[in-house]
Amino acid sequence: MTNHTLLIHCPDRKGLIYAITQVVFQNGLNIISNGEFVDKENNHFFMRAEVSGDIDREKVLRELHSALPEQVFVELLPHQKKSIVILVTKEHHCLGDLLLREQYNDLNATIRAVIGNYTTLQPLTEKFNIPFHYISHEHKTREEHDAQIRETINQYKPDYLVLAKYMRVLSPDFVKRFSGRIINIHHSFLPAFIGANPYRQAYERGVKIIGATAHFVNSDLDEGPIIAQNVIQVNHTQNAQDMAQSGRDVEKIVLAQALKLVLADKVFVSNNKTIIFS
């Protein structure tokens, strides 16, 4: 008897919750927590429930499909630890934070491997007995490099890829193959300061607050669905480097918050936005 998370979305119509909970009840399952949301602009219904009980997964899915509109999306996921592979370049703060969380069971995921386009973070990764793969991008096209990374990732079959300050743009083909499964931490409060050197941009603009954004990656760089954002106050005494240092603390916390939500199957994506059940 394991707990499961039930994820459903479909066009809205009268009686959906009743129809769904009927199937749940008649299969002897108990609803531990439940959330619904209707996107009124698009007339679309979302539901997430945690259910417990002795479950016949196939039967429940079959009955839900027959009780709900044809275009329904239904998923029934057992509660089990997800696995991730992390991509990095040279900055340590997000990777270090994730390694510590995993080590002390604060992450709700297993880190299968870390892949870096430099060797900078190999010693840190190996301190925590996680395999590190150095895959240089030098003398390779983006497609060649991405293909090599993909091959390494495929050895591990992770649920999610985490870009923990991976400073290269991924090819559209790569993104497509891991669609909805790549999470990035962007070093700015999107949509401000898109692109390179955001702390320099923030400093030049004289902002009083900087932030960080964790988002799913889609083919438009910096334009994927936002999962979590946070900010920190800055002032005129801080130069671009000081702002970057302040920013690192926001980045690592925001990335961890976003992963916590995603790894608990609490995040739907719809129309390039996230719907998050807490």
Add this chain to the structure above:
Amino acid sequence: MTNHTLLIHCPDRKGLIYAITQVVFQNGLNIISNGEFVDKENNHFFMRAEVSGDIDREKVLRELHSALPEQVFVELLPHQKKSIVILVTKEHHCLGDLLLREQYNDLNATIRAVIGNYTTLQPLTEKFNIPFHYISHEHKTREEHDAQIRETINQYKPDYLVLAKYMRVLSPDFVKRFSGRIINIHHSFLPAFIGANPYRQAYERGVKIIGATAHFVNSDLDEGPIIAQNVIQVNHTQNAQDMAQSGRDVEKIVLAQALKLVLADKVFVSNNKTIIFS
């Protein structure tokens, strides 16, 4: 055809959402938004739904009662503007903010009257064409004063009383008669700095953050269920008076946030805590 808010809480058991949504569905109602919460420590179920449709209120309530555990609490409230009476002493910032919001339909309530134990805020209140009642506490026992206030309140039959910096303690009898219907803004981040002169206390203690707390009033002063809290950063250059000035902005925003939730029937109280559906 009006919209209604359905509020239910009862001991938790399997099938509650199914039983409830069955009644809702069979009465031809549509669920616009829905939230549930189970307090696992106390094994208690809470649900709030907004429903639309041509409703036979008595029939729906009767059917819900027969479908649910005996100790159930059920309420089915039409969507309509609530009314409030505001109690004040001398400070203007919360009252002024509420008067402006009401005037511009940002409050979701009608202010029926303002009662003050000083005349200080009479001119401000009357600018907005709201009746002001001056009920001095001088030469009266607390009970006499409270009885006079109660009499004035009763002319207006408000849904809620709002203590917008009313600086006197209400008698237990008064609190009991308006049980669950009095909202106070406390000038500190409860439970810190309970009691008088919290900004002086905060200054003396050298805190780096001050806050404000909106809560329901119960017989224990400063101990009622918390509805909303917020904070602001302070520093050593601010004296107690400067902190109080910073605090005023937090107070008025927190009080307005709390009222917004309460007036939309989004707040349950249970075990001296609030459960808030957003």
Add this chain to the structure above:
Amino acid sequence: MTNHTLLIHCPDRKGLIYAITQVVFQNGLNIISNGEFVDKENNHFFMRAEVSGDIDREKVLRELHSALPEQVFVELLPHQKKSIVILVTKEHHCLGDLLLREQYNDLNATIRAVIGNYTTLQPLTEKFNIPFHYISHEHKTREEHDAQIRETINQYKPDYLVLAKYMRVLSPDFVKRFSGRIINIHHSFLPAFIGANPYRQAYERGVKIIGATAHFVNSDLDEGPIIAQNVIQVNHTQNAQDMAQSGRDVEKIVLAQALKLVLADKVFVSNNKTIIFS
């Protein structure tokens, strides 16, 4: 004997504070508070001091000029309440907040007049016995409209102009004439969502935080020096209108914070950024 604020900036060199405080000391003045900042990128020195004592303003200024580099900027301002004129369109929240603050001496300025391109806010303004000037923009070029506004402003000789949700772009000539003296509240967390309908933009982008920015106006719309910014968390359950409502509270608080700093002569502008002494 009045207090004065001394504002100085000039190219940095050794001994500046010593040279300045020598003049201050030899004129028998007491320094109540003092702050310096050196912009290292531009090698520029900034200082703000509050001094008390029986002052010979002309003499002090003369001596400071002779003790400091030729390109120095020196200002010695008596502590006195500033005056402002407010420009509005139809939204009430910032204007209402400022009117209340002025009425209760929380603003540190006198509101001389309010100018609106609609009559919407005339009744609110007049409740507080402040003159309201209705200057419609209809059937006028921008230049004609701005000229008429300028004429009205000039009757009042205000220290600062405050754009409290004035929804029109000012002509470059107008901005130039009040250079460094116009403060705007921008309904977004600049530099994100520049331009029209920022809450709709924020909603479309699915952000998790929205903000507001108070800034000086220069000829580049939305690009002037930022004085204050703040943010509030939002989520997927809020539509563009809900976000705008949340945003209004941030806007009014941020505008008031910025005015508090500017009206106390705490803000320098340099290289399109602000340097703020607290």
Add this chain to the structure above:
Amino acid sequence: MTNHTLLIHCPDRKGLIYAITQVVFQNGLNIISNGEFVDKENNHFFMRAEVSGDIDREKVLRELHSALPEQVFVELLPHQKKSIVILVTKEHHCLGDLLLREQYNDLNATIRAVIGNYTTLQPLTEKFNIPFHYISHEHKTREEHDAQIRETINQYKPDYLVLAKYMRVLSPDFVKRFSGRIINIHHSFLPAFIGANPYRQAYERGVKIIGATAHFVNSDLDEGPIIAQNVIQVNHTQNAQDMAQSGRDVEKIVLAQALKLVLADKVFVSNNKTIIFS
């Protein structure tokens, strides 16, 4: 030629900055940054300056002493990395965060050693090649235990002691010997929830915000001067354990912020409060 930080405090009187900057200037030093603060309630002057130049430390101190009031405190500290010893019990999050920061030069201090009253954090510490001393408190009086810890600390002569979730009360004698040099992270928003199990207390009270406080330790537990505080929003869906998890992120960030300030000699303590120059 090294940079130095000049720290001065004394009873306030006219001409102090002039007198101090005269000595600085006549010794050929350049002031890179400077801050003053006058505590008006106690008529006390504080100043912190960073100076650069070829310095004769003894001469400068002598001249400052003769130019300033007799009861002056003067310190002239070379810019050099401080050293710390960390005390821990079983929780990893603050220690892990500090180890990572030190490893990547984000801490501005050398961690000389970690001392634990359990062995739980020995493997983590040793991953980073820092000596770990296990000093059990079992079968010892508090005084015996503290004496043993002190002996170990004395081998390392650290500038500061950091209590990174060290869950034992230190004896008054121990505190006295390291007076002004012990920094603690308290798992609550002081002065709320003093004492044991603050997250359980926060949960029971139903607060909507939790926080953390970094402070100097004095003989009154939880009552020392506050250096930094921060908060995070919580809600009714979180139990005491969830709140503790949220709290851990706040704790590690607040502790790091406080250390950053202390290790840069930016914090004065006066009347059980901190004065912080930024």
